[in-house]
Amino acid sequence: MAETGGGGTPRERYRAQVRAEIKQHAWERIGTAGASALSLNAIAKQMGLSGPALYRYFAGRDELITELVRDAYRSLADTLRAVVDGKASGKGAQGAPLAPDLAKLAHGLRGWALEDPNRYFLVYGTPVPGYHAPDDTTVIADEIMRMLLDACMALPGDREPAPFAAHLAEHRQWGEGHPAPPAVLHKAVTFWTRLHGVLSLEAAGHFNGMGFDPARLFDAELDDLLNG
């Protein structure tokens, strides 16, 4: 991606560009039918290429999916990073400029998730059947949790910590080295699971016939996390 317009020989630039183009078409197809329906031949046809042509750019279907999963994680992490750094806003700049980082993260997450639900599910949904995620993703997942911990640290008023917070602090193999106290660890995990609960049901369409506005439910959960 970063190589597309940059250095390298013309052939290298062309290669990178076609690779990106293949991925883009892959995302379009994933957006339509989900990740398990990804087909190299179908992508090739859509690009006006012959099936085997794609093997110049990817070793096979698995490598393509691996790359897409990695990109999805990276994209989420970058989006959240940008939101925290104030370079972008999850909801629009007219809102509260003093919004805590946790609110920015939440709205950034929501925007990213709904922008392409299938991409969201590729990261946080049902694992793709015969496929195992690459190791890099756990690194990026950890990076995301660290951002979350940072944002939770800045939050005021932690009442008495729940018993689970202690368990969490004693059994922690994520965000290692981060100085967050037990209550903050708990807050971060809760932030993750609660917002995922709303987002995944919304993105899958499970609120569809119910009548209420999912955005308000999301904001209500966020409020509870900020002030609870």
Add this chain to the structure above:
Amino acid sequence: MAETGGGGTPRERYRAQVRAEIKQHAWERIGTAGASALSLNAIAKQMGLSGPALYRYFAGRDELITELVRDAYRSLADTLRAVVDGKASGKGAQGAPLAPDLAKLAHGLRGWALEDPNRYFLVYGTPVPGYHAPDDTTVIADEIMRMLLDACMALPGDREPAPFAAHLAEHRQWGEGHPAPPAVLHKAVTFWTRLHGVLSLEAAGHFNGMGFDPARLFDAELDDLLNG
């Protein structure tokens, strides 16, 4: 299912039995590879039958999946019903015998979800790509929400209701006719999304390398719902 051992001609009983057997093998395959990998031919082979034989029992692949989805919803509703009625326990009878219905429901839901994660995802997960759920499911989904509302009614202490509760009461196309006040509606929806947040991430294996015990996280969320 209910017909298997019951009345009808011998041929009808045989038919029902083979249908059930097909479904059972289908569940096994779904448990292994997910619903999108369901294949009639593969099921037939596993049963020692020829491929086309299954067309005596199901009009095609879609009808099979439809039936499985319906059964999954039904199974969840029945499980929750039984738990609330005290005919079964979600966690073991030695626990608090005075546990509120909401806690019973929660543990019933968790037990059901982890018993077969792919069945859970068939109900509350990413929709199967080219497939649309049958209408009956919304009826069962509503039945489940009503049980939830009943359980939430029995809960003590509702402080001042959140603004979202009012919105929810004014835009409600589910559990219609149920006398739950706004705060209870809010509680029920929150119960659903929060527990789903934990369960779906746990069932998909997203807590795997993190070290903590998902069961404790689940209970912590439940406690918060009961006492928050």
Add this chain to the structure above:
DNA sequence: TGTACATCAGTGAACGCGCGTTCACTGATGTAC
């Protein structure tokens, strides 16, 4: 009780399809002198 007939479960062959992937090839693009 026995015979004649209807019902229906299951088979095997076949259809067309799309899949991932390999291989030997053509033709264009870039490099070296």
Add this chain to the structure above:
DNA sequence: TGTACATCAGTGAACGCGCGTTCACTGATGTAC
């Protein structure tokens, strides 16, 4: 600047596979008299 060669993108044919589904059939099971 022009020529000779190497690199490499893309093609078309082919392989084997499994899929959903149809069709005409065989043979067993049940029913009617």
